[in-house]
Every structure is written in C-alpha cells, then in structure tokens.
Amino acid sequence: MQFRDVPWKRNLRKVPEEIISKIQQLTTDAFIVGTVKTLSAADVAGRFSHLAPPSELDEPSELLPPRDMGMYSTRNVDGWEVKRTDLPKIKKTFYWETPNFGDAATYGTHLHFHEREVYRREFHEPRFYTISTKLLKMATGAGGGGIYQLAINQPLLRTQNGYEEELFFMLNLLQENCESVGIYSADASPEEIISTLSLDWEIFPPGSNDEIVRRLTAGRKQDARKTGVVAERVKLFSLLKPNAFLRGNGAFGSYIGARYADDLVVFENMEYGNALYVLYDNWQEVSKRSRLDLIRGTDAEYDRLPHTYGWEQAFGKIMRREKKKRGLV
Known part of the structure; x- marks a missing residue:
C-alpha cells in the first residue's frame, strides 16, 4: 500500500526511554497512550484532518485511523501474520478447488484436502483501536484550532501479559497519526480498567x-x-x-x-x-x-x-x- 506523505517521522524503532520512565513513575498500573498538541486552524483542516479534530470543547471525536497512515494503521484494521521459522514445523490441513474433468464451466469443481508440515504462523487479529481527539482549550481569536488531547481509546495495564508489545504497537499507531507520543494515567479505577480488558x-x-x-x-x-x-x-x-x-x-x-x-x-x-x-x-x-x-x-x-x-x-x-x-x- 502507498502510504500518504506526512511531515514527521512515521515510526519508532523502540519505546522511548522517557515513556518507560513515565510508566515506572505511575502510581497505578493503568495508563493511556496519548499526547497533547497545540493545533492551528491550518493543522485541523490539513495534516490532522484524518482525525476530524472537533471545534467544540464538549464534543470529542473518535475515529479509526485510515490504513494509509502507515504500517501500524494498516495492521490495526487488517491484522498481520508472522512466519515462525525459528520453531519446529507442524502438520496442517490445506484445501483447494479443482475443476471436474478439467472443465469447471461444464462439470463444476470439487475440493481437495491435504496435510503437510509447515512452519507455524502467528496471526495477529486487527486491534480496531480508535483515536479520540478532544479539544481542551480553544485558540484565541476566530481562526480555530487550540490545545487538543489525542489518545488511543483503549487503556493498558502494565501488569497485563505482553503489555510491552501492545505498548509498542499503540505508540507507533499514535506516532503515525499524531506526530508525537506520550502516556498518562487513566482516570478510571484499576478495577474499571481491568473489566475492559x-x-x-x-x-x-x-x-x-x-x-x-x-x-x-x-x-x-x-x-x-x-x-x-x-x-x-x-x-x-x-x-x-x-x-x-x-x-x-x-x-x-x-x-x-x-x-x-x-x-x-x-x-x-x-x-x-x-x-x-x-x-x-x-x-x-x-x-x-x-x-x-x-x-x-x-x-x-x-x-x-x-x-x-x-x-x-x-x-x-x-x-x-x-x-x-x-x-x-
């Protein structure tokens, strides 16, 4: 897929040290992947228009990031697969369609089944994470824009199994769409966060x-x-x-x-x-x-x-x- 051009670094190679430090300083296990940005009216209408930033204080938007924002935005919608060549092969069942007597138009088709040894594959389901954009403070004047909070609409628990990989995914999704990354403590109680996970x-x-x-x-x-x-x-x-x-x-x-x-x-x-x-x-x-x-x-x-x-x-x-x-x- 051809990704749209963006005037910022699209992806992170690792979780930034400042993010790790902030997580370690949290007083609760629950946190949100998000950032705060000052957007001009031109930003709202231009490079951040794919998130539909609201113009009113009490009307946050919530959108699924478009596939063409980057690899993680694509994976967020379509999922992805990893071939595990580092693991032993396993037996799997395969099936395919074959024409009857070499002429499917006349005689139809039938299915073949075959078992063979293959490398294991990890299939990761799409996350369907949305990004919530909330106007925190309007810009002075009539031009529009202001200070916005942009966040992945799914909290994380640092005690959750595999949370590091999910944190890396979320940070890259945010970076692709919002130009910057960050984390902050979730407002909900740990019990409420756990119930969503x-x-x-x-x-x-x-x-x-x-x-x-x-x-x-x-x-x-x-x-x-x-x-x-x-x-x-x-x-x-x-x-x-x-x-x-x-x-x-x-x-x-x-x-x-x-x-x-x-x-x-x-x-x-x-x-x-x-x-x-x-x-x-x-x-x-x-x-x-x-x-x-x-x-x-x-x-x-x-x-x-x-x-x-x-x-x-x-x-x-x-x-x-x-x-x-x-x-x-």
Whole structure:
C-alpha cells in the first residue's frame, strides 16, 4: 500500500526511554497512550484532518485511523501474520478447488484436502483501536484550532501479559497519526480498567436456531447483513451439535462461538468477520484470557479458516476429525 506523505517521522524503532520512565513513575498500573498538541486552524483542516479534530470543547471525536497512515494503521484494521521459522514445523490441513474433468464451466469443481508440515504462523487479529481527539482549550481569536488531547481509546495495564508489545504497537499507531507520543494515567479505577480488558463470555445451552440468533444479537446494534451472518454461523455450528453457544460481552462484544468439548471451541469476531477459529486449548484457561491474548502465539493450538472458497467444508472435516478424537461421534 502507498502510504500518504506526512511531515514527521512515521515510526519508532523502540519505546522511548522517557515513556518507560513515565510508566515506572505511575502510581497505578493503568495508563493511556496519548499526547497533547497545540493545533492551528491550518493543522485541523490539513495534516490532522484524518482525525476530524472537533471545534467544540464538549464534543470529542473518535475515529479509526485510515490504513494509509502507515504500517501500524494498516495492521490495526487488517491484522498481520508472522512466519515462525525459528520453531519446529507442524502438520496442517490445506484445501483447494479443482475443476471436474478439467472443465469447471461444464462439470463444476470439487475440493481437495491435504496435510503437510509447515512452519507455524502467528496471526495477529486487527486491534480496531480508535483515536479520540478532544479539544481542551480553544485558540484565541476566530481562526480555530487550540490545545487538543489525542489518545488511543483503549487503556493498558502494565501488569497485563505482553503489555510491552501492545505498548509498542499503540505508540507507533499514535506516532503515525499524531506526530508525537506520550502516556498518562487513566482516570478510571484499576478495577474499571481491568473489566475492559478481561474476557467476559455469556454461555447458554443449544436451542432452536432462531432462538440462538436472538440471544446472540439481543441488545446489540446489528444491521441486516451482520444478523444474516450470525444466522449462517449458528446454522453451521448447530449441524455439529455443540453443547453450548458463546457470546462475548464487554470488550468481547463482537465475538460469537460454540463449544463442543472443554478443549474444542470455535469462535469468530463478527466485527472483523473474515475467518473462523477452531481452538484446542482448555476452555477454562481460554475463558480467563484478555481480548489481546485470545489469539496470540503460534497456530499449534488452533486452526484459522479464512472465508475463502470451501472453508465450510474444511471446517466440517476438521471438526469431524477432532470430535472423533474425543469420542464425540
């Protein structure tokens, strides 16, 4: 992707020492990645227009940074993948489409499945972090602009597993979009911060497909397309007879899934909506993870099925194999 030109250094190679020092001096574990800047009217209309800085004191804006602001802005929306050549290879199932009798137009196609050893891959889901821009003090005169607070709209805990990597990601996202970085203590209590990071699932037993869809979408803002996708997933999950359905709450509000055994769970982020995960970890451990830890590490413990042609058949094949291993068929 061609990134837009910016008149500042786009990325950081490491977390600045002053940021590390500020974090060490915090009296609480919770903090926000943000900065304060004085913006002129020309800045608001020009180089910072992608954040839509507000002109009123009580009307903060909150926007998803555009992909073309830089690598971290792109990863924030699309996620990213890392091949782990430093680890032993593992067996994975691959599937692809082949024309029948060499003529797909006349005879259609069929799927091939093949297992082979490959390097493990770390897939990092998109973060969908937004940047909040708040006008703290108006500039004198009628020209506009003023003093603004710009912050990533997701607090961090320095006691959180892997927080250093997430801090580095957030700082780069802020640098790409705001020209400078900083941190400050979160206003919320540590308990409130933890509640936004901790995993929270609602678990309910199987029922009719219509009933499950209603429960998965109740109290949520859903357009017709998303509701239709939820209905499709429920139909697919139900064919394999789960013992429970899962609905994420709080920070997990965009996740739905189904549990077939304590170590066989499937789920999908409906906000992202381009891949299904089959997770083989123990559910009691999974249910304690934060949103950032839900899918972290190599894919030795899960299968990720992008929604390309034939993914439903591949999902069925994997699930039948895994259920058979567990004596569920």
